[in-house]
């Protein structure tokens with residue numbers, strides 16, 4: 001998805017910076033932010049209002065069988081725009097990550113930026129709506145673990161890896177930029193590092209099950225059990241994805 005005139009810049013090794021004026025500063029922004037968060041989250045639908053329990057059992061089954069599923073229709077477009085705006089505003093504080101999760105194979109490094117801050121990000125992560133969704137899909141009590149904005153300037157990528165065991169259930173939301181899908185490799189779920197190296201080592205593109213993003217919802221997957229990768233992002237925009245992680249209570 002193109003982002004129109006959302007001009008952005010990044011220099012090698014420096015955090016991504018979006019050239020975008022919010023038009024507000026200081027206390028006014030803080031006061032407004034509280035109202036924005038409250039209003040934005042009030043538009044977030046409870047899962048049981050958008051589908052019956054049978055539909056969620058089917059999604060839970062799909063998650064069990066394939067390690068991923070998509071849930072659309074959770075929020076209207078303004079909420080996603082507000083999240084994208086917060087991600088852009090805070091982008092200069094993002095940190096570069098050279099390693100993520102547990103490496104698989106011989107060369108599972110990464111080049112991506114991440115930031116686990118943001119009042120709207122945190123409010124969304126702890127919202128009863130998404131917690132309900134996590135529990136419906138996993139079938140047990142869950143708790144928020146970690147949330148982050150992930151930034152992919154041109155040249156960013158994420159090598160083949162599995163996530164930390166605490167990342168039991170992940171929800172991804174695409175916020176901006178024409179970024180390609182995450183690729184899952186279920187065929188490598190039980191392969192040893194040596195076996196993967198025999199088959200060409202950590203991959204950077206090609207193959208895999210692409211995880212695409214719904215417009216108004218989340219892509220759910222279990223990254224701790226399935227090796228996955230993000231191929232090289234060619235740009236020209238900075239891609240931004242939001243990741244919400246939940247674990248069992």
Ligand SMILES: [Fe+2]
Nearest residue numbers: 101162163223
């Ligand atoms: Fe991951």
